[in-house]
Amino acid sequence: MSGKTIRLDRLLANLGYGSRREILLLARAGRIRLDNEILHDVEQRLTLDPALASRLSVHGEELDPLPGVVLMMNKPLGVTCSRKESGPLVFSLLPERWRRRDPAISTVGRLDKDTSGLLLLTDDGALLHRIISPRLSTPKTYRATLDRPLRGDEAPIFAAGTLMLEGEDKPLLPARMEVLDERAALLTLREGRYHQVRRMFAAVGNHVTALHRISIGALALPSDLAPGEFALLDAAGISRIFAPEAT
Secondary structure (H helix, E strand, O other): OOOOEEEHHHHHHHOOOOOHHHHHHHHHOOOEEEOOEEOOOOOOEEEOOOOHHHHEEEOOEEOOOOOOOEEEEEEOOOOEOOOOOOOOEHHHHOOHHHHHOOOOOEEOOOOOOOEEEEEEEEOOHHHHHHHHOOOOOOOEEEEEEEOOOOOOOHHHHHHOOOOOOOOOOOOOOOOEEEEEEOOEEEEEEOOOOOOHHHHHHHHOOOOEEEEEEEEEOOEEOOOOOOOOOEEEOOHHHHHHHOOOOOO
16 A cells, blocks of 8 residues: 555545545535645545554544554344345444445455354455465354253364265364363364354254354454454554464
């Protein structure tokens, strides 16, 4: 992003502040400032660098995050990672203006409606595809609460790399399980098949009653990030996604 330039009106329109006509009216009204100086020329080109967000203000407030934003959300139960399904959507948890950004903020993969926990969102398509690439095999760790006590043989079955899910013809990659108590376990996967954790426990005769994702790579969900809240990731946070998993 650094070094690229963009017209003021296009930048603000892409960030959801309004149409280019509306941006022009904001400028004429003196509502846009750069380094605390009023900007009237919406055709002025600005350099896209990290410092711009703190130098540029609209309505007296610091600019929203520039393109290339990455968010970490504590996804609550009952919301879906979709723009098309009915009912509450994760995007409704973002500020209203952020839902008008172009490129749009999208979820990095999905958590189903009945799964909570760490969810990444970004407007960076290249980063999104890098994270979900099967070749990268980014580890993801879930806390599963179970309907029945563990039998004791689940961990070696999951680690063997031979478990077949119903309706599939390719075995799962090895997965690591850590027992928390007789009805709870941590499960770390390096792939993301449909409802994989739930189907794995179903394959060994159990039922997942609650599922919560706690980490992606070495990026762990902070304990103080409440359900429905999100936080911006800086470069260090993004790098943890691709680092070895948290321990």
